[in-house]
Amino acid sequence: MNHKKDKNTADDFGAKIQCFVDLCRDRGLRVTPQRLAIYKALVNSDEHPSAEMVYEKVRGSLPTISLDTVNRTLLTFSEIGAAFVVEGSGGARRFDAGLDNHQHFKCVKCNRIIDFHHEPFDDIELPASIDGRFTVSRKTVYVEGLCELCQSH
Amino acid sequence: MNHKKDKNTADDFGAKIQCFVDLCRDRGLRVTPQRLAIYKALVNSDEHPSAEMVYEKVRGSLPTISLDTVNRTLLTFSEIGAAFVVEGSGGARRFDAGLDNHQHFKCVKCNRIIDFHHEPFDDIELPASIDGRFTVSRKTVYVEGLCELCQSH
DNA sequence: TGATAAATAGGAGTAGCTACTATATAGGTG
DNA sequence: CACCTATATAGTAGCTACTCCTATTTATCA
Ligand SMILES: [Mn+2]
Ligand SMILES: [Mn+2]
Ligand SMILES: [Zn+2]
Ligand SMILES: [Zn+2]
Numbered sequence: 271m272n273h274k275k276d277k278n279t280a281d282d283f284g285a286k287i288q289c290f291v292d293l294c295r296d297r298g299l300r301v302t303p304q305r306l307a308i309y310k311a312l313v314n315s316d317e318h319p320s321a322e323m324v325y326e327k328v329r330g331s332l333p334t335i336s337l338d339t340v341n342r343t344l345l346t347f348s349e350i351g352a353a354f355v356v357e358g359s360g361g362a363r364r365f366d367a368g369l370d371n372h373q374h375f376k377c378v379k380c381n382r383i384i385d386f387h388h389e390p391f392d393d394i395e396l397p398a399s400i401d402g403r404f405t406v407s408r409k410t411v412y413v414e415g416l417c418e419l420c421q422s423h
Numbered sequence: 424m425n426h427k428k429d430k431n432t433a434d435d436f437g438a439k440i441q442c443f444v445d446l447c448r449d450r451g452l453r454v455t456p457q458r459l460a461i462y463k464a465l466v467n468s469d470e471h472p473s474a475e476m477v478y479e480k481v482r483g484s485l486p487t488i489s490l491d492t493v494n495r496t497l498l499t500f501s502e503i504g505a506a507f508v509v510e511g512s513g514g515a516r517r518f519d520a521g522l523d524n525h526q527h528f529k530c531v532k533c534n535r536i537i538d539f540h541h542e543p544f545d546d547i548e549l550p551a552s553i554d555g556r557f558t559v560s561r562k563t564v565y566v567e568g569l570c571e572l573c574q575s576h
Numbered sequence: 577t578g579a580t581a582a583a584t585a586g587g588a589g590t591a592g593c594t595a596c597t598a599t600a601t602a603g604g605t606g
Numbered sequence: 607c608a609c610c611t612a613t614a615t616a617g618t619a620g621c622t623a624c625t626c627c628t629a630t631t632t633a634t635c636a
Contacts, residue, residue, distance in 0.1 A: 412565040416558040
């Protein structure tokens, strides 16, 4: 085991939580046990979970939490910039607390969402016909297909 | 009125219908009045309609058609390549029979989907980590924000 | 240590599909 | 051209993923 890496990972986690708490305070949002638990569950997941998936995790520590609270809270996180809704159509909304520049590949069969990073996609230049006319809040490259597991029938 | 343009438009429409009929025959799909009416409604629309929107249009000529048939049929069109589902999350699936290279801007407030075309986006080169590992069936630039009507509060 | 505005739990309501089954029909066959 | 049959459709029931409502609880502040 690499103790250094473990420690850094733990530190990163602590830093993210602190950052999240500060962000809530800045925006005048109360730091509730529900919000903390939901944020921790989201940060600890790399599968871009749906509200339902987060709900199942969080019920471990907060057995009486409601699915509505999880849904509402995840949307609040997107509004304050602590997370975002992953692009892509069909099925349940999927969330991501990974704010580093990256892109997604979505498998249309198993619905897995896989992170990748290709620098040329980090800052896409839009034509003036769009940039000048509309207020663009998000732009990314959208990629879907079959993952390596689903290709083999 | 420009008669030449009208005539060309009419010809284009006829050609598209013929093309669609041929495509159905190639794939061994029956050319039913429902399929024709749904395809015509989709081709005549530039608003990237949902199944519900197509349903309302088609009921004019086929009053007993069911919403399920419209839904199923639009998905069939995507499978045979006569149309596709527009990328983007939230709300109802939106369909497009415009097969020319183009991209979309989606307004997150009024849900309008606006076509644009920027040649550099037509053939996005994916990194080998994606192209080599997965079977990519679709890739495009995803752009969302507020349209000019929704910006002004 | 209250007061209070914000947040949550629980449940009902809704949109958008999706599955099921009896009926109808497109398109090939004789 | 009438018949046959696999395919497609209509009508309906069921389901998933939210979204709204209201009474109750609680984080924060004075
Ligand atoms: Mn991600
Ligand atoms: Mn389009
Ligand atoms: Zn897969
Ligand atoms: Zn708009």
